[in-house]
Amino acid sequence: MRKVSRLSRFNIASLALGLAFLYLPILILVIYSFNASRLVTVWGGWSLRWYHEFFGDRAMIEASWMSLRVAVASATIATLIGTLAAVALARGERFRGRTLFSGMLYAPLVMPEVITGLSLLLLFVALNAERGFWTVTIAHTTLTMCFVAVVVQSRLGSLDRSLEEAAMDLGCAPVRAFLSVTLPLIAPAIVAGWMLAFTLSLDDLVIASFTTGPGSATLPIRIYSEVRLGVKPEINAICTLVIALIAVVIVIASLASKLSSSQGESAAPL
C-alpha cells in the first residue's frame, strides 16, 4: 500500500523512541515493586514483600479507601452534570451567557491546579464547610466535569444531526428523540468521560491537598508525603496497584462501551 511507503525511517525511529520514553519508566517501576531488596536500587530477587507491607499499613489503606470513594462519587456526579453541559453546548445553539458558560467549562482544563485548589478552599472556609470527603468530592467534580463535557461534546458534535431529525419525523418529541437515539449513540463517550473523571480524581494531589481536612488524606497526599522523605519500595507496590486498578477500569469500560455501541468490527455474517 502506498500509505506504508509514506512512513520514513525517521518516522519509525521517532515513534519507537517516543513510545519507549513513555513506557519504560512505568515498566521499571512495576518491576521494582516486586524487588525483595529493601534498597530500591539493588535487585534482590522477586518478592511480594512490599505488597504485604502496604496491606499492613493502616494509614495507606485508609487513604486508598478515601481516594476510591472520592473518585467514584466525583466521577459519577461529574459525568451527570458534565453530560448536561455538553448537551447544552452542542445542542443549545446560542443562548444568553453562553460565552461565560463555555469559558467556565474550558478554563479549568488548563488552569494551574494551585489556583483552582486555593480558590475552592477559600470558598469552603467562607462557607464554613467542614473539610473532608465532601469538599474534596466537590472540588474534583468541578475539575473533572469539564473533561467529561469536552469528551461528550466532541462526540455529540460529530454525530449526524439528521438522526435526531429522523427520530422526530418518526414521531418522537425532541426530548424523546434525544433519549432514544442520541443517548445510546453517545454512551461510549459518556463511559469514557466517567473513566477520565475517575482517574483524574484518583490522580489529583494539589487540589485535594487544599480542599481536604485533617485526618482525611487521599492516597496521592499520602504518597507525596512519603516520597518527599525519600524513595520507599512500598510506594512502588502502591503505584503498581493503582496502575493495575486503572488498567482494569479502562478494560472494563472499553468492553462496556463496545457492547453498548456494538457497531463496526462485527462484520456481516454472510
Added chain:
Amino acid sequence: MSARRIFARPARFAAIAPYVWMALFFLVPFGFVLKISLSQTAIAQPPYEPVFHLTAGWTAIRAAFAALGFDNFRLIASDDLYLFAYLRSLTVAVTATALLLLIGYPIAYGMARLPKRWQAVAMVLVIVPFWTSFLIRIYAWINILQHDGLLNQILLALHLVSEPVVWLSTDTAMYVGIVYSYLPFMILPLYATLAKMEPALEEAASDLGAPRWQVFWLVTFPLSLPGVGAGVLLCFIPVVGEFVIPDLLAGSNSLMIGQTLWLEFFTNKDWPVASSAAIVLLVVLLLPLLLYERLQRRQLEER
C-alpha cells in the same frame, strides 16, 4: 424556528445544573481569592482579617471593605523572591514547551503517517500513560534518576562516567519530568491536525518539484499550526503554575510560582499573600487562557 431550534429549547434547560455548579464552585471562589488577597494577615482561624459576616449588617461590610488594601501586592512587587519566581516560572514554561514541541512533533508526525489501522493503536498507546497517575509517573523518574538509580548504574556499567552523576534535584530532572508528563498533551492536538491533512497536498507539493524538507516546511508545517497552537497552550499554561514536578525533581534553591504559593499557604500560613500570588499568576495567564478558550470553542463548536 428550525430543527436546530426545536432541540435548542430543551437543551438549554440542561445548562442550568452545570451553570449553577460552575458559577458556585469556579467563578465565585475567584471572588474570594480576590477579596482575601486584599485582606491583612492575622494569627487567627481563618488566618486573615477582616472577615465578612453577612449577618453583621451593611455598615460592618462597608467597614470591612474599607480595611482592604493592596499591601500584599506591594509586597509581591517589592520582594525579589516573587519576581524571580514569576520569571523562573515563565522561563521554565517556555523552555519546556519548546522541548515538548521538538520531541512531540516527530512522534505525532510519525503517528499520522502510519496506516489507518495502526494510527488508532498508536493513539491508544499515547493516551494510556496519561491515564496512569501523574504523581506515579513523576515518582517513576525518581526511581530512575536518584543517586544509585538505574540511570547511574547503567552509565557506570558502560564506563561512560566514573562516578554517579547528580541527576535528581536539578533542572534537567525537572525538564525530563515535565516533558514526560505533558507529552501526550502536545502529541494529541498535533496528531489531530496532521492526521486530518489531505495526503494529496504533500503529494502535490513534491509533484510540483519540492524536495522532502521543503514539502515539510512549506506545506505540512504551516498547515499544522492550529495543532501547534493548541499543543503549546495546553502545555504552557499548566506548566507555569506547576507545583509537583519542580517540587519533587528540581532543586530547592530557586522556586517556581506554584511552589511559592504552596509555601506561603501551607508553611507560612499567609493566606492573603498566597491569594495575591494566585491573582498575579492568573493575570499573567489571562491572555493565553483566553486564546486557549477561543481555540477550544472553535474546535468544538464550529464544525
Added chain:
Amino acid sequence: MTDELPRTDAAADAAGDARPAAGEPLLRIEGVAKTFGTFRAVDGVSLDIKAGEFFALLGPSGCGKTTLLRMLAGFEAPDEGRILLGGKDIAQALPHKRPINMMFQNYALFPHLTVRDNVAFGLRRAGMARADIATRVAEMVALVKLDGLEKRKPDQLSGGQRQRVALARALARRPQLLLLDEPLAALDKKLRENTQGELMELQRRLGMTFIIVTHDQEEAMTMASRIGVMNAGRLAQVAGPRELYEAPRSRWIAEFVGDINLFDAESKLRDGHRLVIGTRDAGTLVVAEPRQPVGESRFSVAIRPEKIKLSRRGPVREAGHETAINRLDGVIADICYLGGTTTYKVKLDTGGMVQASVANSARLDVDAYSLNQQIVAWFTPDDCVVLPS
C-alpha cells in the same frame, strides 16, 4: 397520539374522511417564504399537490428545494405563508405531530438499531400494538425485498440495502405524504436506474403521494408526473416532463433542463401565423407564433439540439410538408461522440454557433461528418420556441 398514524391502508385512506374533499388538493402551499439571516432561501412559493401524485422539486443546489421540503417535514417553520394538509394548516406543527414522513438524503438510519427496529421505530412511537408492529414490519420488509436481513445493523448493509431500509422505515407509518430528499444520490448509476423504476412501481401500487427533491433532471423526468423547477427560492415553472422540456417558460428553465441553442432576436415581423425574426448570430429565422404574444421586450429563439437536422446539401423535403424551413450554413467545428448520439458543433457563416445532436442509428456510419466539413443545419418553425430574455 393515535391520530398521528392513520391505521388504515393507504388505499382505503383515500376514501377516508382524513382526505380532502373531491377536487381539493392534498397539500396546498400558500405563499411560503423562509429567510436565513439575510438569505431568502424560499421566496413566496405557492403550489398544490393532489393525492396520489409523484411530484418532483427540481433545481440547482441552493435553489431552496431542500428548505421547502424541510418545511413540509416540519424541520423548518416558514416565516410567511401557510401549508395546508387536507385543509389543516400544519406550518407551525412540530415534525412528530405531522402525518408526513421523510426519507433522508444520507438515510439517517439509526446505527445502534437493527433493520427491524429501525422500521418499527415510528410504529412504536405511535403506540401501535406489539403484534400489529410485527405484522407491519414484516410487510414492509417484504415490500422492499429485504427479507432475511431484519437482524442486521445498518453498517452491515450495502448502500442499496440501506436505501431500502430508509424507505421501509418512512413508509411503515403509512404517511399521507412521503418526502424523499435526494433519495438516490448515494447510489451508483445502474443501481439508481433500477431503483427509480422500483420507486415508481411502489408509489403506483400504494397509491401514495410522493414528493421528491432532486438536482438530477433525468431522475425528475423519469419518475415524476409533475415537476416544479425552482430557482433562487421561487418556483420557475410547474409542469409535466414533456411540457417542461418542449415548452419551457423562460430562458433559464430552457437552459437548466437539457441542452438548447439560443439566438438573441433583433427584429420581428408578423407573417400570418408565423413570426419572422432577425437574429444577430443566425440570420433570419421563421418561427411559429407563440401562444403568449411577444411584447416589445427582448427575447430569443430557442431550439433543442436534437431538433436540428444536418445534411451535406440542404434541407430534405418531406412529402406533404409545406412548412417553411430554417436553413443555416456552416462548417463542423467540434464533434463529440456520446455513444447513442453524436453532438456536432457547427460554426455558422453568419457568425453564431449551433449545436446539433444526431442519433447514431448505424454501427458503421461511413457518412458521418468530419471536422471542417461544409454542412447545412435545418429545422422547422414548429420546433422553435420564443423565450423572453
